[in-house]
Amino acid sequence: MRGIGKREAVELLELEGPAVLELLARANRVRHERRGDVVALCSIVNARSGNCGEDCAFCAQSGRARTRIDRYPLLPAERIVAAARVAARHGAACFSIVTSGRRPGRRELAGVARAVERIAHELPVRPSASLGLLDVADLRALRDAGLRCYHHNLETAESHFARICSTRRWSDGLRPIEAARRVGLSTCCGGILGLGESRAQRVELLAALRDLGVDSVPLNFLHAIPGTRLEREPPLPPLEALKAVAVARLMLPDRELRVCGGRGHVLRDLQSWIFAAGADGVMVGGYLTTAGRPVAVDLRMIRDAGLRPPARARGR
Ligand code: SF4
Known part of the structure; x- marks a missing residue:
């Protein structure tokens, strides 16, 4: 099924009032037909935090941000596997090891590979990683250790990127x-909405993800952290965020569409509407530098929306 084009996508983002609910209903139908009614769960661990040399304006982990976060080097494999075990218990299909920085060094990559190997052998979750700008040789080594998926966000539209990051x-x-x-x-690749981009730039990012042919698209919403360059950026209004999810579903009808960081902060009481807007996946547990809510609450939200959590999470 072909998704809608850029022009229609921008027009849909301009909708206001009752027409917004009609947009959500359309996206919901596409979600039901193309992706079914099971909601995929994923979870992450921040395996190395802070002290990053890049200057992403939204990020609390940039060395140039004046933020109060935990900063630590790569966690030992045991701690990473323990976090994966918790994710598996919650029914997450996919568990991602995330590190700050442009890319890890050789010893750190070997440490991540050890953790990946154990997760792949011991736990019923798909090992994933988000380690920055890795090349084919790095990824082949991780794949051989048992990695199944790689994540790297484009962050925002190409035309907006220079205002967000100057170091790459x-x-x-x-x-x-x-x-x-x-x-x-x-492949898992998405971005962050609410970085001061225009609606047309939101569509530009989604079109780039479509053209890149990624398997899974994580959508995050900016949760502005004091001390970052975007600390004064107001959160997207909830309906604006939901319209973006719906347009993403209509542009990318067959892709997995996950709502991740910033969900609670931006959507508040409308969190469960993400499924009506076309999402078929959600990140549970904590995010990189902000806490999530109890997984049991998210599982109840999925059931209350008339959808099903993955089999391993049922009955909790
Ligand atoms: S988003 Fe990643 S690369 Fe950018 S500053 Fe944060 S940790 Fe560094």
């Missing part, structure tokens, strides 16, 4: 996704 080019973000695909990994 937008196109740098394409390379790890292309490399992951070359070595046979599933």
Whole structure:
């Protein structure tokens, strides 16, 4: 099924009033027909936090931000596996090891590979990683250790990127996704909405993700952290965020569409509407530098919306 084009997508983002609910109903139908009624859960661990040399304006982990976060080097494999065990218990299908920074060094990569190997052998979750700008050789080694999926966000539209990050080019973000695909990994790539981009730039990002052909699209909403360059950026209004989810579903009808960071902060009481807007996946547990809510509450939300959590999470 072909998704809608950019022009229609921008027009839909302009809708106001009762027409917004009609947009959500349309996206919900596509979600039901193309993706079914089971909601995929994923979870992450912040395996190395802070002290990043990049200057992403939204990020509390940038070395240039004046933020109060825990900063630590790569966690030992045991701690990473323990976090994966918790994710598996919650029914997460996918567990991602995330590190701050442009890319890890050789010893850190070997440490991540050890954790991946144990997760792949011991737990019923798909090991994933988000380690920055890795190349084919790095990803092949991780794949051989048991990695199944690689994640790297484009963050925002190419035309907006220079206002968000000056230490790398937008196109740098394409390379790890292309490399992951070359070595046979599933690809997960999305961005953050609410970075001061226009509606047309939101659509530009979604079109880039469509053209890149990624398997899974995580959508995050900015949760502005004091001490970051975007600390004064107001949160997206909830209906604006939901319209973006719906337009993403209509542009990418067959892709997994997950709502991740910033969900509670931006959507507040409308969190459960993400499914009516077309999402078929959700990140549970905590995010990188902000806490999530109890997983049991998210599982209840999924059931209350008339959908099903994955089999392993049922009955909790
Ligand atoms: S988003 Fe990643 S690369 Fe950018 S500052 Fe944060 S940790 Fe560094």
